[in-house]
Amino acid sequence: MPVQNARHINLRAILEQLSRDGIVGYEEQAAHLGNVTGQRLAAMDQGSHIDVLFSEHLEWVLHRRRGWMDELHEDDPLEA
DSSP, rough: OOOHHHHHHHHHHHHHHHTTOOOOSSHHHHHHOOOOOHHHHHHHHHTTOOOOOHHHHHHHHOOOOTTEEEEEEOGGGGGO
16 A cells, blocks of 8 residues: 555545644644645645655644655544
């Protein structure tokens, strides 16, 4: 499983969770996450490259361990 695939799946899950929490739209989500513009966040959500620095930034912001963005988590009970 390519790392980019996992990063895209995890980014989509993060954005869906933010929407459920009332943080809706790329601009608002980008402001909440920091270190990214709404336009760049939209591009990544639509398949653009997600680099290591942004992945690590998301892990830090979301209190995830390093490397979390590079793995799939559908069977992880802590992610339910």
